Amino acid sequence: MRERIGRTLLALLVLAILAALAGCGGGDDTTGASGGGELVVSAASSLEDTFTTYAKSFPDDQIKQSFAGSDTLAAQIRNGAHPDVFAAADTEYPQQLYREGLVEKPRIFAGNRLTIAVPAGSEISSIDDLARPGTKIVIGAKSVPVGSYTLEVLGRLPAAQRQAIVDNVVSEEPEVAAVVGKLIQGAADAGFVYVTDVKSAAGELKTIPIPASLQPDVAYGVAIVKDAPNPSLAKKFVAGLFAPGAGAAALRGAGFLPPP
Amino acid sequence: MTRGAGFRALTILALALALVFLTLPLVAVFTDTGPGRLLDSLSEPAAREALWLSLRTSVAALAIIIVVGTPAAYLLATRDFRGRSLAITLIELPLVVPPAVAGIALLAALGPNGILGGAIEDAGIELVFQTAGVVVALTFVAAPFYLRQAIAAFEALDPSWLEASRTLGAGPARTFLTVAVPSARPGLVSGTALAWGRALGEFGATLMFAGSFPGITQTAPLAIFARFGTDFTAALALSAVLIAVAGAILLSVKLFSGSRALEGRGL
Numbered sequence: 001m002r003e004r005i006g007r008t009l010l011a012l013l014v015l016a017i018l019a020a021l022a023g024c025g026g027g028d029d030t031t032g033a034s035g036g037g038e039l040v041v042s043a044a045s046s047l048e049d050t051f052t053t054y055a056k057s058f059p060d061d062q063i064k065q066s067f068a069g070s071d072t073l074a075a076q077i078r079n080g081a082h083p084d085v086f087a088a089a090d091t092e093y094p095q096q097l098y099r100e101g102l103v104e105k106p107r108i109f110a111g112n113r114l115t116i117a118v119p120a121g122s123e124i125s126s127i128d129d130l131a132r133p134g135t136k137i138v139i140g141a142k143s144v145p146v147g148s149y150t151l152e153v154l155g156r157l158p159a160a161q162r163q164a165i166v167d168n169v170v171s172e173e174p175e176v177a178a179v180v181g182k183l184i185q186g187a188a189d190a191g192f193v194y195v196t197d198v199k200s201a202a203g204e205l206k207t208i209p210i211p212a213s214l215q216p217d218v219a220y221g222v223a224i225v226k227d228a229p230n231p232s233l234a235k236k237f238v239a240g241l242f243a244p245g246a247g248a249a250a251l252r253g254a255g256f257l258p259p260p
Numbered sequence: 261m262t263r264g265a266g267f268r269a270l271t272i273l274a275l276a277l278a279l280v281f282l283t284l285p286l287v288a289v290f291t292d293t294g295p296g297r298l299l300d301s302l303s304e305p306a307a308r309e310a311l312w313l314s315l316r317t318s319v320a321a322l323a324i325i326i327v328v329g330t331p332a333a334y335l336l337a338t339r340d341f342r343g344r345s346l347a348i349t350l351i352e353l354p355l356v357v358p359p360a361v362a363g364i365a366l367l368a369a370l371g372p373n374g375i376l377g378g379a380i381e382d383a384g385i386e387l388v389f390q391t392a393g394v395v396v397a398l399t400f401v402a403a404p405f406y407l408r409q410a411i412a413a414f415e416a417l418d419p420s421w422l423e424a425s426r427t428l429g430a431g432p433a434r435t436f437l438t439v440a441v442p443s444a445r446p447g448l449v450s451g452t453a454l455a456w457g458r459a460l461g462e463f464g465a466t467l468m469f470a471g472s473f474p475g476i477t478q479t480a481p482l483a484i485f486a487r488f489g490t491d492f493t494a495a496l497a498l499s500a501v502l503i504a505v506a507g508a509i510l511l512s513v514k515l516f517s518g519s520r521a522l523e524g525r526g527l
Contacts, residue, residue, distance in 0.1 A: 006412025071489025078493065138471065143490040150291035154265075174485055182471065186373035187388045243342060 039233045041065045042073040043079070043222070044089035045175040046112070046146065049200040049256040050080075050247075057246035063237070069144040069175035077102055077225065084228040085237055087220065089145035089176075089194075093242070096223035105222035109248075111242040111257035112218040113195045115150050116208040117179075118188050126208060129159075130190055132166035138179050138188040141172040144220075146179070149191040152216035180205070194218070196255045219260070262385045286503055293496045301497030309475050310483035311501060317391060317479060318459035321398035325455055330448065333407050334436055337382075337414030338422070348411065355404045361403055363468025370396065372467070394472035394477050398459040406455040409470055411445020414440060453513040 015172045041063060043051050047068045055063035066073070070088035074097055077086060086103055088094050094106035118124045132136055140147030154162045170188065179191040183206045199205040222241060224234045241247035243258070253256070270467060290298075301307050328435065336348060368374050370387055380387065387393035417440060425435040441448070465483040470477040480502050487495035 025408070049275050071406070072485075075492060088491045104442060139484055143486065172486070173472060174467070178467070185367050185371055186366060187371050187471075193319075200305070 006222040010107075019152060020172075028161040037233060038051045039063050039085065039230050040083040040235055041085045041087065041133040041237065042077065043067055043085075043087040044073070045071045045177045046089050047087055047196060047220070048177065050196070050250045050256065053250040053253075054240065054247040057240070058237075062233070067177075069140075071145075072174070082227075082229065083225055084230050085222065086225055089218070089220055089222040090148070091219050093145075094223045098223060101226065103225050106221040106223035107238070108259045109183055109221045109222045109238075110220040110251050110259055112220065112255075113215055113257070114146075114153055114191055114208060114218065115190055115195045115198060115199050115203045117183055117193045117201075118190045118208060120204055120206050122189065124190055124208065126162070127210065127214075130168060131161050133164075133168070133229040136170045136187075136189045137165065137168045138171045138173055138182045138191040139169055140176055140179060140192070141174055144175055146176040146193065147172065151192055153192065153214050158212045159175045161189065175256055199255045202216075215227045220256070229244065270302040275512050289496055289500050291498045292385045294491070297493060298500050301494055302476065302501060304481030304494070306474055306481065307494070307498050307501070310478055310498070313391070313475065313478065313504070314460055314480040314502075315505075317394045317398055318402075318456055320395045321402055321459050322406075322452060322456055324395070324399050325403045326448075329403060329406050330441065331408060331436070333410030334414050334440060337411045338419075338440075339418075351407050352404050354400055355408075359401060359462065360468060362465035363397065366397060366400060366465060366469040387460070388418060388469065389471045389473065389477060391470075391476055394466050394479060397465040397469045398462050400460040401465050402455040405458050408453060409447050409451025410444070413444035413451070417443050430433050449513055450460075451515060453510055456509055460502065460506055460509075 039058075039062060041051065041055075043065055045067050048065075051065055051067075054124040054146055054213055055065060066083065068076075070090060070093045072088060073088070073094040077083070077097055078100070086094060086097065087109070087113070091106065093106060094103060097103040097187065098106055115123075116127060116130065124130065124135070129135065139150045142148055142151060154165060157165070173182065176197055179188075180191050180197050182193050183193075184201060190208075197208065198205045221237055224238060225230065228234045239245060239248070241251065243249075248258075293301075336344060336351075350353050357365070366374075369376055369387070370380060371377055372381065372388065385392070387396055421439060421443065422435055425439045426432070430438065461481060462479070463485065466472075466477065466479055467482060467485075472478045472482045474483070478486065480498060484495050484502070487498065
């Protein structure tokens with residue numbers, strides 16, 4: 001009996017080690033041997049729908065994407081994560097990584113605009129309504145691009161109005177998708193998001209435009225990561241983000257502006 | 261003989277692997293930070309605020325869990341009734357539910373548009389974006405850890421003790437408070453420690469249900485995530501503090517109730 005338990009344990013341990021080794025081996029195979037290989041893209045949360053559409057123009061499963069706040073993705077790369085492409089919702093994070101020698105020279109591939117989003121049935125109809133006491137507003141944390149753009153918008157308002165809106169902020173979310181989620185759930189009354197987010201939340205949110213005089217310059221930067229595991233495919237992916245590529249078409253379709 | 265020695269070597273190897281794998285990342289947080297940076301981060305008011313919020317909300321959640329969970333676990337452990345195992349399974353379900361799912365589920369149940377949302381609003385209670393919402397999220401994810409241990413602890417009691425207490429004239433409430441709870445203490449304390457640890461580390465359900473706002477809903481794990489993108493050293497330092505606090509809780513619980521505390525049934 002004891003011997004059997006011992007043998008079972010031994011078998012389990014061996015299996016575990018084999019599985020671990022097989023896992024590592026498998027990883028190496030896909031990046032090295034096979035011809036086209038796969039491409040790992042780290043992209044801003046606001047690009048999720050668009051890049052998912054764009055990835056469909058590549059062979060099945062060739063593009064592996066990871067979406068999060070641009071600040072989180074940049075921190076991952078800084079700490080040794082090694083995707084092939086980094087696409088951020090601003091130009092600051094790609095520039096920082098470029099200065100640190102972690103990515104190639106970034107390029108601006110799209111623009112966007114900020115908007116106020118409210119649940120579809122909301123009575124809020126202008127930016128002035130956001131200053132009313134008790135209005136629950138969610139914004140992005142200042143470390144994530146949508147948050148810093150929001151602070152730019154608020155910074156252009158008269159001081160009293162800005163303060164009233166800031167006092168109504170109930171949550172600073174780590175990425176724009178979380179702001180959208182809180183609005184769709186009806187947990188918050190209003191949020192500052194990208195125009196493209198409201199478009200992809202089809203019907204559940206309505207948008208209250210932010211006047212042009214308050215709009216920040218929203219520019220999306222993309223860079224190929226230094227020593228990218230798959231540089232040729234990375235170049236192809238980035239090139240496709242510019243007209244007349246399939247990526248550019250997906251971006252325009254989702255409401256992103258062409259790069260300036 | 262040699263066969264036995266081989267197995268022994270194997271268990272030692274397995275233990276060594278487990279120890280290195282489980283402690284290395286935690287040790288790395290400290291070696292990456294350095295004591296000076298650690299103290300600096302503690303002097304940062306925002307970090308202290310997040311830690312203080314984490315302590316307050318987790319203690320509040322624990323109080324709810326213990327007050328409601330102890331009698332509930334006692335009933336489940338000492339009475340056999342129809343649906344008992346179903347009840348136990350339902351109680352344990354949040355253990356295996358991902359935190360993000362817990363957050364969505366709480367919104368669907370208690371959020372403004374949730375099934376109980378209207379009733380909660382009528383009662384004048386606000387949870388979403390409020391500190392109370394953090395307590396709700398922590399209670400939801402941490403309670404099963406306490407309940408499981410408490411049920412096991414009460415089940416391990418010798419029924420004849422409880423019987424003796426009753427034949428000596430103590431009512432069921434008195435038996436519960438003066439015999440069952442003190443005898444089950446090691447298991448209850450270890451359940452408390454596990455639940456506290458889980459509550460202190462809670463991230464996903466809190467973020468989704470209560471949001472993230474410094475001083476109101478941004479607990480230490482959320483503050484760590486908020487710093488991750490911009491100030492990695494600050495995130496590391498805060499992580500180190502959280503590890504130290506969690507370690508202190510574990511240690512004090514072990515000291516408080518002897519080494520049996522974390523062995524569940526005291527086997």
